[in-house]
Amino acid sequence: MTDTPAPSASKALWYTGAPLDRLSHRRADDGWMTKKLYDPESRIVAVWRDKSLVHNEDESALLPTVGEARELLDAGRYHSFLGMRDGTAYFGVDLSHHEDPYQAHPQIDANGAFEDLRKVGPALAQAEGSILAHARGLMFWHRRNGFCGVCGSETKPEKAGSQRRCQNPDCKTEHFPRTDPAVIMLVYKGDNCLLGRTRNFMPQMYSTLAGFVESGETLEEAVAREVLEETAVVVDPAKVRYWASQPWPFPASLMLGFHAEAETDEIIVDTEEMEDARWVHKSQLDHLEDFGMKLPRRDSIAYRLIVSWMNGEA
Numbered sequence: 001m002t003d004t005p006a007p008s009a010s011k012a013l014w015y016t017g018a019p020l021d022r023l024s025h026r027r028a029d030d031g032w033m034t035k036k037l038y039d040p041e042s043r044i045v046a047v048w049r050d051k052s053l054v055h056n057e058d059e060s061a062l063l064p065t066v067g068e069a070r071e072l073l074d075a076g077r078y079h080s081f082l083g084m085r086d087g088t089a090y091f092g093v094d095l096s097h098h099e100d101p102y103q104a105h106p107q108i109d110a111n112g113a114f115e116d117l118r119k120v121g122p123a124l125a126q127a128e129g130s131i132l133a134h135a136r137g138l139m140f141w142h143r144r145n146g147f148c149g150v151c152g153s154e155t156k157p158e159k160a161g162s163q164r165r166c167q168n169p170d171c172k173t174e175h176f177p178r179t180d181p182a183v184i185m186l187v188y189k190g191d192n193c194l195l196g197r198t199r200n201f202m203p204q205m206y207s208t209l210a211g212f213v214e215s216g217e218t219l220e221e222a223v224a225r226e227v228l229e230e231t232a233v234v235v236d237p238a239k240v241r242y243w244a245s246q247p248w249p250f251p252a253s254l255m256l257g258f259h260a261e262a263e264t265d266e267i268i269v270d271t272e273e274m275e276d277a278r279w280v281h282k283s284q285l286d287h288l289e290d291f292g293m294k295l296p297r298r299d300s301i302a303y304r305l306i307v308s309w310m311n312g313e314a
């Protein structure tokens, strides 16, 4: 991985380009689903405590077939149908309740390693990264929603693990997977862009500003509010332009990327949220290390927002 921007930035972001047909109309078809679940060609996408199963040698995705590792389905606490790819069904399986997931199947013990997708993601083929991100996000949601938010009773998966239902007969509330929308924005004024860092960033890393969308606001309003709160720079919501989005299941976000031209340039850093924020000239971006800074990781939409603006694609 390098900190030097790529010469051009398309919108082909990591964890996008999902190759699976989700076939949502099949989720309630128990007969079809059972057939797929026991089809020896179907593939298992194992997740253990937010970590994804990869080959221990080259960190490519390890997706055993049901024929190879049928026991993993029984060993899982939950499984969810993810979709079909070239006639093959993919099922996410959660092994988080095992203290030692390597005991769940000999193939995992011999060939596999559970790794954080944030670590191995940038090296994966795009389709594999998308499938692992999908499974990780869905398994996280299952683990966090074992009890009903309405009455506190136990919930159980239904419709091939695509939703959960409260088991209290007086409640029966359906619970659906949640994704938290977060805005992330390259703010610029002339040939300068606004980059900042929080205390939990890697040393020297500067990135675009970002924050979660709050109840009752538009995406554009969220962009303007976050920029104002963090740096006191004024952005007109009417001038905020959508660029692209990226699933970011770390643990449950959808990053919505924007470019926004600033109305003002005075920065007052909110030190509760930010360690620093500064205007960076376009000409500095391809050698930021000379200024004691680094760009964010290449699999992030932040990196792509910066590079697209630098290349005049914004």
Ligand SMILES: [Zn+2]
Pocket (backbone or CB within 6 Å): 148, 149, 150, 151, 152, 153, 166, 167, 168, 171, 172, 173
């Ligand atoms: Zn309930």
